[in-house]
Amino acid sequence: MRAHSSRRFTVDVAFFSGDEQYASEVHTVSATSQSDARQQALRLSADSIYDDPRIPDLHRTATVRVG
Structure with missing residues (x-):
């Protein structure tokens, strides 16, 4: 069985209060x-x-x- 190799991903996380986005971060x-x-x-x-x-x-x- 071949092991899965990791890759680098960039993910945008948005923070909301109700329907309003008030912040974001990139991980x-x-x-x-x-x-x-x-x-x-x-x-x-x-x-x-x-x-x-x-x-x-x-x-x-x-x-x-x-x-």
């Missing part, structure tokens, strides 16, 4: 797939200054850059 991660890269970036963004529990209806999205 570069090593992962075996785009899905893994997205999950890693979301985990990293949980430590961001923008991830503030006082912000109403806080949520994040992660978009892997292609190309």
Whole structure:
């Protein structure tokens, strides 16, 4: 069985309060797939200054850059 090799991915994480985006960050991660890269970036963004529990209806999205 061949091991999956890691690749470098750039992931844009956007922070929202309701429908309004109020911040974004870029994370570069090593992962075996785009899905893994997205999950890693979301985990990293949980430590961001923008991830503030006082912000109403806080949520994040992660978009892997292609190309």
